[in-house]
Amino acid sequence: MNTSRTRSPLADLKVLELASGTAGPMAGMMFADYGAEVVKVEPPTGDWARGTRGFQMWNRGKRSVVLDLASSAADREALRALVRRSDVVLTNYRPGVAEQLGVGEAEVRRLNPTAVCCAISGFGPLVECAGLRAYEGIVAAKAGKMVGLDALSGAAPDFAGGRPIYSAAPVAGFAAGQLAFQGIVAALLERARTGRGRYVETSLLQGAITATMRQDLRRAELEGPVNGRAAASGAPGGPSVQLRGIALTFLTARCADGGWIQMCARQDHHFRSWMRALGLDWVLTDPRYVDGPLAFRTLRDIEDLERVIRKRMSECTQAEWMSLFIEHDVGSDPFLDFDGFLAHPQLTANERVVEVADRELGPVRQLGPLVNVNGAGVGVERGAPLLGEHTAEVLDEARAVRGAGGDQVAGQPQIPAERTGGPLAGIVVVELATYLAGPLGGTLLAEMGARVIKVEPMEGDAFRRLGLQFVHLQHGKESIALNLKSSGGKEVLRRLVREADVFFHNFRGGPVERLGCDFVSISAINPRIVYVNAAAYGSRGPEANRTAFHSTPNALSGGGILQAGRGNVPVDDSYPDPCSGIAVASAILLGLFGRGRSGRAQHLETTMLASTGYVHSSDLVSYEGAPSRLEVDPEQQGLHALYRLYECSSGWLFAAVVGDAEWRRFARALGHGEWCEDPRFADAAARLSADADLAALVAPVLQERTAKEWAAALAAVDVAAVQADERGFEEFLIHSGLVSADEHPEHGKYWRLPPRVTFDGVGPDRRPATALGESTVAVLEELGYGPQEIAALCAERAVLADGPKARG
Structure with a gap:
């Protein structure tokens, strides 16, 4: 790929990354993709995600430095030298760890007041969750994101609404990584005006909040939640007619050749086009369906129509239907696996897939940079680094900068920051x-x-x-x-x-x-x-x-x-x-x-x-000899015996046992230290091979106590496990205190979501939601329109004006 066609927007920036897993490394990858120098600091054992497919993408273009920050004074001094030369310091530790290692907010500011320091945590401001190992599944389970899933949010028909369901799409890690990138860049834009860095924070929980659809958060009389998802998933009273109609427009239908098509006909004209493409024109004049798809009359009418549609779609092949749907402009697509998606013509036509030469792995095919710039895709020149591959050269560079006077910034008084409501004020x-x-x-x-x-x-x-x-x-x-x-x-x-x-x-x-x-x-x-x-x-x-x-x-x-x-x-x-x-x-x-x-x-x-x-980048990396992709089990409980939901004597537990040390602590906490000596479970690869045997051993033990009891016992030995069905997502947000009370003139009382990214010294933005056309008159006046011109625009229906000024 020709990388010379596009300029690197972030060239010359120096980013210091102390992060593992997905969220932090993905934020660092965004900087590396667009020209920044990213130095990844790893412990002697390396990022725990090394060896996974996703590591190859999340860490491409970076340089790896190994420092033993836990026990080496010389390495901690080397880290300080790296902080002094960096524009950005990015961490994703549990609260308190960055401070122990010398990269907390105060120390970064002392060493380099112009640096932007960003921390990604698991649960953000929730102190009671600070000690948890914040893996993706732990955050989702603790926050109630595995409760109340329905046909529009990943539940297989047999399991919708009945019990917790594993959420396979790792949206929290993706979102937190992007939010961190956004917060850092916003702070860098502000730094260009003020000369001062910022402290930026976000979390996997804030990422999960941002990546969740269908959030009403209405306040009931008793200040409790009203969860639209629960109503749609088999709660007492069953689904509403409107939600059932919406579900019909997103039908998953089987075709004559056994292939499956996902429909997407939510808007009125798309629904009509779908019926015509199916040859079911009569539906558009039938009194039961003329107001569809959002205003059908009864649930039974919808169910009758769904049976007709399913029968009709079973009469042609997937390819035949897709040809017709494209001709009729009907939203729809076939279900593909991960390799099928990497080969999709729209990805290749828009330069969204790259192949990177790796010295050890050979060609590595993966998704390219997220954003095309100035009409072109962005190339990737280097793959992920070997562990510690650049330690000597990076530390030599840092020492050279120090010797040339690079420490002069340390100890300077901080430049006062402009407190103007956020770093993007004026944009x-x-x-x-x-x-x-x-x-x-x-x-x-x-x-x-x-x-x-x-x-x-x-x-x-x-x-x-x-x-x-x-x-x-x-x-x-x-x-x-x-x-x-x-x-x-x-x-x-x-x-x-x-x-x-x-x-x-x-x-x-x-x-x-x-x-x-x-x-x-x-x-x-x-x-x-x-x-x-x-x-x-x-x-x-x-x-x-x-x-x-x-x-x-x-x-x-x-x-x-x-x-x-x-x-x-x-x-x-x-x-x-x-x-x-x-x-x-x-x-x-x-x-x-x-x-x-x-x-x-x-x-x-x-x-x-x-x-x-x-979102699925952990699976959308392909190379010879890559580890097998993990699959969700048929009961939608998880990926394997040590990363899944378990039913307890009361409630459901989600356990995330990732490393060998955690496995040993987990086995002993369950009272079965002998499992650690079983050759079937000797290491991660062996445990995956014996997955069914391991699950069969673990499940009955966890049924001996409640989910709440197991969560406490495992937390005491630093094993990640939480009760997954304590409360639903909206209820969790309300009881956690993260949301704040607000009121809308049309829709009444509701809970307002917290900021997704926070900046030191900047409070939450409390500007309200505006009605349709509420700002029209004020904006027109700003643009130089006089009263008579505005009246003429309204009269000719060129604009719609509402709000105090328009109402006189």
């Missing part, structure tokens, strides 16, 4: 995006202090129909409603763009060009604009202009097969929408940093396929 973002996969990116920027102006159609973003789910996305944003088919509406948008720093959308090609919202048109108006295209499939390739919602990337990426469990029917899941929105924020911040260096417009592109693939 103006124009959001032309709908639903969730794009707008969540704007929400994250607003939380960091940006001014986000949401441009909506006259009828509003269709996602507004979901009430509080939309409200959580609209916090901190202004709303201006424009008719972009009118000359007046187009002129308002042009003036907005002229004054903005960022313009982003998540529309497919065709409408974007017709509205004059393509990069060429927008950059002609503002030659310094950061422009982000966040469509589903990418701007090139045979399926570039197809429509998609969350379900189809889940099917294509391999996630639908993984989550279902071995041998089960593939399942739908909802994470691709929020994870795609998270990637949008990363792209925008990358563009802002690149513009700050070049002074020119930046053209960036993310796709739902790429961001969903990043």
Whole structure:
């Protein structure tokens, strides 16, 4: 791949990474992919994820330094030298460990006041969880993310709503890594103004919050939660007609050849197109279904229609149906495995797959950088380093800098920081995006202090129909409603763009060009604009202009097969929408940093396929001799005997026993130290080979006590295990104190989510969610429109104005 076509936006930055697993290394990988020098500090035993497929991707382009920080004074001094030369110090330790090792906030500031220090923890501000080993499954289980799963969130039909279900998509690690990257870049942008670093924090829990769909968090009279997911998954009273209708539009259907297709026909016109493609035109005039798919009359009507649809789809092959669905513009995709996804034509056409030569492993095929820059993919020049491969050369460089006066920064007084509501204060973002996969990116920027102006159609973003789910996305944003088919509406948008720093959308090609919202048109108006295209499939390739919602990337990426469990029917899941929105924020911040260096417009592109693939990056790496991919068991309880759910005498326990030392402590805590001497369980590979035997031994022992008792006993010996069904996700957030009380004039009392990234000295953004067109008049006045001009625009239906000024 030609890497010379694109400039490296983060070149010359020096990042010091002390992190293992997924989240921290993925944040470091984002910097390495775009030109920064990333030094990965590892203990003598190495990152615990070495040897996994994902390690090869998460650590590409980095240099590895081995330091024994626990017992070597010389190595701790070497670390201090590395801190002094770094722009960024990134850690993902449990609380208190960074301070012990000399890379806590206070020590980093003393050594290098201009550095941005970022800490990724497991549970953020939840002190009671600080001591837990924060593996992905532990965070998900403790937070209630394995409770109440339904047909739209990964549950196989036999298990929906009945008990905890293992969540296979590692969204918390992906999201936390991206949030850390975003917080660091935002702080670096602020540093360019103030000369001072920041302390940035996020966590796997905050990542899980960000990557979760269908969050209402309504406050009931007794201040308890109302969980829409529980209502949809078999709670008393059963699912609502509306939710059941939505589930029908995301049907997983078997075809004549045994292949499976994931449908995606949620919008009214997509549903009608689906019925026509099936040859079921009569449905569109049948009194029972004319108001579908969101306003069917009864559950029985929906069930009757589903039987008809399933029978019809069983009459043609997967390929035949896909040909028809593409012709009729129906959202749908086949279920693929991980290797099938890596070969998908849309990934290759948009340069989303790279092959990296590794000295030990040979060619390593993996997902390329998340964001395309200035119309081109970004190449990867180096794979993951060997353990300690660069120790001598990096430490020599650090000593050379020190000898040349590089310690002068140490001990300098800190430069006062501007306290202006967040590091992105002063940045103006124009959001032309709908639903969730794009707008969540704007929400994250607003939380960091940006001014986000949401441009909506006259009828509003269709996602507004979901009430509080939309409200959580609209916090901190202004709303201006424009008719972009009118000359007046187009002129308002042009003036907005002229004054903005960022313009982003998540529309497919065709409408974007017709509205004059393509990069060429927008950059002609503002030659310094950061422009982000966040469509589903990418701007090139045979399926570039197809429509998609969350379900189809889940099917294509391999996630639908993984989550279902071995041998089960593939399942739908909802994470691709929020994870795609998270990637949008990363792209925008990358563009802002690149513009700050070049002074020119930046053209960036993310796709739902790429961001969903990043969630599954641990499996989307392929090379000769790679370890076998783990599978979820048929009961959807976990990946193997030491990373799964177990039923106890009361409640369910999730155990994550990762290393050999943890295995020994686990076996002894269960009262079976003899297992440690059993050759079947001698090491990790042996334990996987004897997985069924091990599970059969562990399960009855755990049934002797309650999940709560086992969680306490195992925590006492530092083994990661938590009760998985203590409470659901919304209930967990409420009882943890992370959410705050708020009220919406239309939707009533609700719980407001916490900031996803925090910055020292900056409190949470409390700006409310605006109504449709509430900001129209104020923004028009800012753009130079007078009262008569505004009245004329309203009269000709070029704009919609609401709010105090509009109401007089």
